[in-house]
Amino acid sequence: MTAGPGPAGAVWHRIARDEGLAPALTALCAAVLPGRxxxxxxGHGAVSREMLLKAESAWYAGRPGPLDPGGPEVLRTEQLPGxxxxxxxxxVPTGAEYGPGGAGTDWSAGLLWVRLGLSExxxxxxxxxxxxxxxxxxxxxxxQLVKAAVADALVDHLEIRAVLTDxxxxxxxxxxxxxxxxxLTATDRAQVKLLGASGYLADGPGQTGYVSELVAEAYAxxxxxxxxxxxxxxxxxxxxx
Numbered sequence: 247m248t249a250g251p252g253p254a255g256a257v258w259h260r261i262a263r264d265e266g267l268a269p270a271l272t273a274l275c276a277a278v279l280p281g282r283x284x285x286x287x288x289g290h291g292a293v294s295r296e297m298l299l300k301a302e303s304a305w306y307a308g309r310p311g312p313l314d315p316g317g318p319e320v321l322r323t324e325q326l327p328g329x330x331x332x333x334x335x336x337x338v339p340t341g342a343e344y345g346p347g348g349a350g351t352d353w354s355a356g357l358l359w360v361r362l363g364l365s366e367x368x369x370x371x372x373x374x375x376x377x378x379x380x381x382x383x384x385x386x387x388x389x390q391l392v393k394a395a396v397a398d399a400l401v402d403h404l405e406i407r408a409v410l411t412d413x414x415x416x417x418x419x420x421x422x423x424x425x426x427x428x429x430l431t432a433t434d435r436a437q438v439k440l441l442g443a444s445g446y447l448a449d450g451p452g453q454t455g456y457v458s459e460l461v462a463e464a465y466a467x468x469x470x471x472x473x474x475x476x477x478x479x480x481x482x483x484x485x486x487x
Contacts, residue, residue: 254277255355255359255410256359258270258277258360259362259363261273261360261363262361262363262364263363263366266328266454267327267360267364267461268294268295268326268328268330268331269294269328270360271292271294271297272296272297274353274356274357274360275297275353277352278353278356279353281301281302282301282302282305282310283297283303283304283318284297284305284353284465285304285305285306285318285335285336286464286466287308287338288338289318289336289338290321290333290334290463291318291336292331292333292334292457292460293332294330294331295329295332298317298332301313306336306338306339311339318334318336319334319335319336320333320334321335324457331457333460351415351416351418354420355410355415355423357427357465358410358418358423358430359410361458362403362406362430365399365403365430365433365434365437365458366403367454368437368452368454368455369396369400369403372396372399372437372440372441372451375440375444375451376392376396392440395437395439395440398433399433399436399437402429402433406426406430409426427466430462431459431462434455437455438451438455438456
């Protein structure tokens with residue numbers, strides 16, 4: 247199953263938007279990496295509890311391999327709408343090939359669909375928040391600068407959706423994937439600012455956007471191999487907003 251212009255990407259997008267990050271990742275993994283625990287090039291992963299329990303082997307640096315006997319190290323957990331997300335890490339065996347390989351392109355494109363769905367859900371929350379807040383008896387959503395910021399997010403979402411829809415399976419190389427992840431991260435950060443202080447609460451709507459960014463960092467394929475400590479610090483909880 248591929249995550250290109252067919253229905254699969256749209257399915258994962260819808261699940262992420264309507265149900266949450268953990269159910270979307272579970273569905274994506276079941277489709278493109280059944281029975282495997284997806285880990286990034288430095289051995290980090292952001293997975294649902296169901297993915298962790300059902301995994302029979304690992305998929306690291308784009309290549310299949312064994313799970314550690316006791317399972318991967320659990321760095322932290324996040325309670326999000328739709329279920330718990332678990333941040334894990336496992337040492338990548340020496341000699342593991344670097345690069346997507348096999349189902350890697352499907353997983354990479356699928357992650358973008360998932361993050362897009364989350365970002366669109368965040369936009370809906372932002373609009374609802376701004377509509378319910380007033381200044382001088384005028385809803386914040388009607389202020390020119392606020393409307394422009396929401397419109398910018400919508401344009402970003404439409405651009406990313408167009409790229410994903412038009413891309414043939416395997417067409418997006420790691421650099422293109424990273425560019426789209428950066429665009430989604432920038433859009434989410436801008437949207438969280440519109441929520442005011444509530445956007446930065448651990449149980450607020452901005453938390454899903456923050457964890458979505460950690461997912462992108464964990465599976466980044468265009469990063470340099472000499473940056474594992476930076477990646478590990480981010481996955482372990484270094485908030486960067």
